[in-house]
Amino acid sequence: MEFLVASAVGLLTAAGVFLLLRARTFPVVLGLTLLSYAINVFLFSMGRLAVNLPPVINDLNKGYTDPLPQALVLTAIVISFGMTAVIVVMALRAYLESGSDHVDAMPERRSGGKDGQ
Amino acid sequence: MGARHCRAESFDAMPPVGTLGPIKKQPGWTMSLALIVMLPFLGAALPALMIRAGRNACALATGSVSLVALVLLLTHAPAVLRGELVEAGWEWLPGLGLNVNFFLDGLGLLFAGLILGIGLLIIAYARFYLSPDDPMGTFYSFLLLFQGAMVGIVLSDNVLLLLIFWELTSLSSFLLIGYWKHLPEGRQGARMALTVTGAGGLALIAGMLLLGEIAGSYELTEILQQPELIQASPLYLPALVLILGGCFTKSAQFPFHFWLPHAMAAPTPVSAYLHSATMVKAGIFLLARLWPVLAGTDAWFYLVATTGLATMVIAAVIALFKDDLKGLLAFSTVSHLGLVTMLLGFGTPIAAVAGVFHIINHATFKAALFMSAGIVDHEAGSRDMAHLGGLATLMPITATLATLAGASMAGIPLLNGFLSKEMMLDAAAQTSWAGQVWVVPLFATLGAVFSVAYSFRYVVRVFFGARRDSYPNPPHDPPVGMWLPPALLVMLVVLIGLFPATFAGPLVAATAAAVVGGPLPDYQLALWHGLTPAVGMSVAAVAIGLSLLWRYPVVRAAWQAGPHPEAKAMLRATIDALVSTSRELVHGVHNGSLQRYLVVMLAAMLALGFTVFLTTSHAPGMRPTLPAVPVAVVAWLLLIGACTTAVLLHRRRLVALVAVGVVGLIVSLGFVYLSAPDLALTQISVEVVTVILMLLALNFLPKRMPAESSVGRRLRDATIAGLAGLGVGGLAWAAMTRDFESLSGYYLEQSLPGGGGSNVVNVILVDFRGFDTFGEIIVLGIAALAIFALLDGALRGSVGRRLDAWVPDQARSKGRHPMMMVVATRVMLPLALTVGVFIFLRGHNVPGGGFIAGLVVAIALVMQYMASGFGWAAQRMKIDYHALIGSGVLIAAVTGVASWLAGFPFLTSTFGHFHVPLVGDIELASAMAFDLGVFLTVIGAVMLALANLSRIGRRAAHQAVNDEPMDAYRPAVLKVRPREA
Helix, strand or coil, X not given: CHHHHHHHHHXXXXXXXXXXXXXXXXXXXXXXXXXXXXXXXXXXXXXXXXCCCCCECCCCCCCCCCHHHHHHHHHHHHHHHHHHHHHHHHHHHHHHHHCCCECCCCCCCCCCCCCCC | CCCCCCCHHHHCCCCCCCCCCCCCCCHHHHHHHHHHHHHHHHHCHHHHHHHHHCHHHHHHHHHHHHHHHHHHHHHHHHHHHCCCCEEEEEEEEHHHCEEEEEEECHHHHHHHHHHHHHHHHHXXXXXXXXXXXXXXXXXXXXXXXXXXXXXXXXXXXXXXXXXXXXXXXXXXXXXXXCCCCCCHHHHHHHHHHHHHHHHHHHHHHHHHHHHHHHHCCCEHHXXXXXXXXXXXXXXXHHHHHHHHHHHHHHCCCCCCCCHHHXXXXXXXXXXXXXXXXXXXXXHHHHHHHCHHHHCCCHHHHHHHHHHHHHHHHHHHHHHHCCCEHHHHHHHHHHHHHHHHHHHHHHCCHHHHHHHHHHHHHHHXXXXXXXXXXXXXXXXXXXXXXXXXXXXXXXXXXXXXXXHHHHHHHHCCCCCHHHXXXXXXXXXXXXXXXXCECCHHHHHHHHHHHHHHHHHHHHHHHHHCCCCCCCCCCCCCCCCHHHHHHHHHHXXXXXHHHHCHHHHCHHHHHHHHHHHHCCCCCCCCCCXXXXXXXHHHHHHHHHHHHHHHHHCHHHHHHHHHHCCCCCHHHHHHHHHHHHHHHHHHHHHHHCCCCHHHHHHHHHHHHHHHHHHHHHCCCCCCCCCCCCCCCHHHHHHHHHHHHHHHHHHHCCCEHHHHHHHHHHHHHHHHHHHXXXXXXXXXXXXXXXXXXXXXXXXXXXXXXXXXXXXXXXXXXXXXXXXXXXXXXXXXXHHHHHHHCCCCCCCHHHHHHHHHHHHCCCEHHHHHHHHHCHXXXXXXXXXXXXXXXXXXXXHHHHCCHHHHHHHHCCCCCCCCCCCCCCHHHHHHHXXXXXXXXXXXXXXXXXXXXXXXXXXXXXXXXXXHHHHHHHHHCHHHHHHHCCCCHHHHHHXXXXXXXXXXXXXXXXXXXXXXXXXXXEEECCCEEEEEEHHHHHHHHHHHHHHHHHHHHHHHHHHHHHHHHCCCXXXXXCCCCCHHHHHCCCCCC
């Protein structure tokens, strides 16, 4: 199970980073979303994996998994949403201003955008 | 001694220091020492306030601050003249070795006396000098700030404290030099002074830190005890060079002398105060202060004495050819500072005595001369020699004062300048330079020659000769308030000149003893020492100097034929070159390309991470792993498929978005399986909102895009991405296969008894770590407001016009609001809201809570917008989302503050059990109110973001807002919207 999670985190990171390096805004946003998943799962996995041990106090439970990474990741998920929303809107505004959805597009004069380096 | 973490061993030897209290000797007196420094700072606000009561009140208030400080200083004078050391202070940042320690010895007394005494005269003088248009309150405030900083320098025991005051003098002198903001020369001069002295200040900081490092203490009284240790250290030379860098720039020594004449653009009181009596002497002061530990070596002699000698001669030569009175005085000041520097550089006690004596004498005659120049400028309307002359009969008082002071500067007998010049020449006659006995005496005499020449030129060209008819103003003597200050100084010039042992003897002795740090040699402050070589040099200097003046036109022509490097242009060129170089560098690295930045950052992170990983040894983790169930493997395969799809088909955006949505779903399922129900709920609801958001945005972004990355670029990116994935995945694997210690045991134990809830994750969020959550909802609110600002602005200007001209790139669906969906969402709304409230209420004990409930309710509301149209929904939901965010944050804050009122720390929670009829026993925690804040903020933030995105959509759709037609109960409306199409 640990291998599945670790490899999933690695794959998500790789996919996220690759998309992050694209030249158009929408893939970058998607890349950021994938990277957020990767980071959230990574942080969550720092509490180690446990099955059927939710951190809800109950006399019938055999034990509990670590609640702290969960609490941190919960807020992280919401904050990543906020961040994604801001990035999406910035991409949108940049596109409306410049007429190009290139990540390095400049308003007005350089409407075509240029390719990276 | 308190906690001295870093340098404990070296501080052990220090005398005990009480915390926040006076120390050492004379407990009753010591606080007043710190007060002397603090008074000008405290009083700096006074002139700015008192100016409302008039200019006299303002000057009086300022003067009384200086006067009180001076009186306090004089109360210590008897003890200091007896040879005692007065100390005061308290610990400030002992861990850094930074303490507010002051001490007063002869040297400090001399300088503090000069600063406060001359400061008092300058304050009186400035009252009459400044015109009614000048903001006098500001002037006096700056002046007091400067005064406090200067007194701080000369009384500081702690070198770090001294450095702070040193920088303060640079800053406050910048303000004073640039006081006449409307004059470009003033601004340029202020900038140049700040650049040069600020750069020197940086060098000084480094040098002083090195010195403290060598001596093992940052207290001067400690450092001065260890000359052998310091001079034997390999760090001695670097420390010396750096400290001299600070001193030479501040005291305008060659080749840093060029800033001082430009600083003369300041009002004359500033020039007289800063550039003759005080600030430029700060460098000299520090040379004298550190003389016991730094002087005596060859390096000191060749660096300091040579610099001083060169400065003395060069500046004296330049001064002779200045027509501007203040320019002449400025260069003569540089020259005299060079003289003192040279004397200190000789490294012999007798030369140090001469240097100290000359500091006193120079301060008196030069400040008087500056004030007389100011009077001439003020009353005759010009300070250019070309427009002056013959003023002696028109302004006799000023002429008398200036002549006496000028004669003293020339070194004419019976005046104090003569005495110290004799001692200088005497010391020079006994000094050989690199084995050559003639070098120092010859150049010293040369300096004296030019000193005589420019002094007499000043007096003769301004006050004697024929009267003119064309003075810019009709000249006359100034009011008494303006001539009295220089008159007092000239009185000192004469008295010390006639009776040096009486009027200057004790002060010179106390000061010189402090400089030398040991027994003084035999010396006499007297008019006549017999026929020494110095007398011959002196006579020669006067004779040659006068003959230079006699043949002045010839001399001047010769001077003008020579080269004249323009320091201002050179400094500007240097700074321009620095600026353009850094601009090239910055623009070269920061070319504005996001892709480049990301590649560089990622590559750097990978390099760092892999370097550390590959250069250390690792053992495999021993923690037993969980078995992988078949369902998990299937989900894993799905995840791989979705990721691959997103990467390979990212140019087909809708497909890529769906793939990312699938990933989100699998992550949620993973959370469910791995005992994180709260995370699963949050993830799934965030997923829904995110997809809606992206769809709304995608509506305006191109649906497909060209492939523009080259194969090489994609290969490079894939390599970086692969390595990053390998690194993060490997790290996760390594962490998960190892055991760990967690502080969660506390949370699990305390959740019920301490937080009153059994859902530990929720209790952590709203209680244990409520402060984090509080910050996070604020961030979320700010993010929503940023989105609002970005989109609201987009509705106006060029973007607004672009939206008006928008042509949708995809055909619109004819039935924008399908009946099925409209009905379903409306039926579901109460249900969804109930679910939301239910999730909120139960959150403290079972999975749920404010975050999740907020998201669920937001989704329910967004569904109405989607199904029935924005206009319809907006008309029925008149909720101000800004207010919702604000009230959410406020409720959370009030919950926190309430615990303050009850006497507990911020956000301490409480809970209790209540019996409600029919429902039974329920438990209410104050944390629930906090969670309510979270709940409201989340709804507000999500709705604000989405609602504003749809506003853009409406603007671009060019259609009337559908406030009526969607209503399923109006058949008439249905008719106009054919469903079969």
